[in-house]
Amino acid sequence: MNRFLVFAVATLLSCGRADHFTELNDFLRERQMIQDGELPQVIIYISEKGCPVCGREFTEKVRPFVSAPGTLTIVNATGGSIDLTGLLYETATIRHDDKGEFEALGLLKNSGLIFLSEDRIDTVMPLRINEPLDAMEARLRRTLGNP
């Protein structure tokens, strides 16, 4: 019985994970945020919600990576609390989400990182107040190499 419960819970959790991935995948494709159908390794989400100072620090940490191969940077900001240098115009790897539709997926409420691996969501790293950004930066370097 216990084994069945563990199996059921694990199945449910993995289903949830797959649903999130499917939604994300559909979102990126429907809005043509990815080119050639290839998913990025990392999604960098930059938003002005939450703690403004944290958002500024996060943006500075990720700025060297925003155009790196394997990255998709989604910007939901107007420059009210973060420096948009290098993010003002859309490119193949920098896309604007003015309506906040990405947030509606429920993966990230504020800024953060999403690591994808083999057609699944590997890790979601939300920006959290009072938490150092070093772990995020280190994970970016491990995944993308030095910018």
Added chain:
Amino acid sequence: MVSRVSCYFVLLAAALVMYSSCRTASGSRNVDTFDSLVLHTEWKFSLYYSGVHEDHGTGDEVIFSGDPLTFKTVRVFDTSGRPLYDIPLAAVLDSLGDIDGLTLLSKDRVFVLQNHGANYAIVDALGNVLEIHSLDSVLCANGKDLYSLYVDSKGIGVLGNDIFLSASWYGPCVDTSEAPFDPLAYYSVETRMCKLARLDLSSTEEDLRFWGCDMLAHLGKGTYHTAGSTGASILGGRIFVSSLYSPDLIEVDTGTLEVIRRVPLSHVNGAVGITPPQANLEDEANDGANTRIGTRAYVSDMVIDRPSGRLLVIVPHEVPEDSPPEKQRASRDWSVVVLDPSLAIINEFVLQGTAYRSGAILGLKSGTWVMRSESGIQGALKPKVFHRLLIP
């Protein structure tokens, strides 16, 4: 007979509609779309870094709009929207690191507050840093409460040589790292939770007075202590205080800063102000206040309509917390509640957030100007178009 009854019903319905629209007329008739003021900036208009400066000697007005983040510039305009000059902010950013807000003291002097407010600078029209002042020694009030300073959504208030800022309680002045410290107990017993600060620039020493103490409701639980967006509006030589958590508009004496009038405010949907909830996990993550600011009804700004002398209170309307992002925050409809000088409500009209931005209003001698909404980064890059409000 039937048609006569129907006619009576139609007339009655029309009368009801006319009556109910007396106070809440559709906003479209309150905006003169033929009268435009255009400010050419490439950045979002934000009252933290923008406003109107009037030289009280000559009566001249200028409009300023700044961006210390991406373009690192303040642009000064005449009242027709003609750009006069740009003030670069690179030097003051080098000195202060991060800017919380700024305002013009004169056409060639800018007051700049550092983020978290430990220092401020005075900058000239060329961007040279003329003065830097540390407020470290005066951020401890009465030897007990340590505050930081910030600028709220209404921007920085100026009255003569006095600068009006918002204050956020940081904790006790004493170092609590060695001893067990219960912030809630300290908060409830010791602190007066002052929420505003007045900085006298004419003083040779740093002259900072904390006020608005015991005046307004506040959150308080766990380690999160804030009044949330309390600000002072300086209008026609009078000082008004409003807060995210206050159902009242408060007028204080310009000298003593004591309350001289407290008026409950309402708008078309009922009372304004948020009943202070207990701080929750979202507050700990700094999202609680953001959600409330984005979805609840409160006084977000005040302005005086110079031609009519009436006070205009800006109230964004409440929307459900689970509304999609595009229906929250600046996209919400908002009320302009019109008060006479005695603070009696005499009218109200509603503007659509998708048409006009509640957080971008300029009070000029020529009238009150409201900015057309723009969307996203591309909207922020475009010229800002203001239309004049027609105040009933």
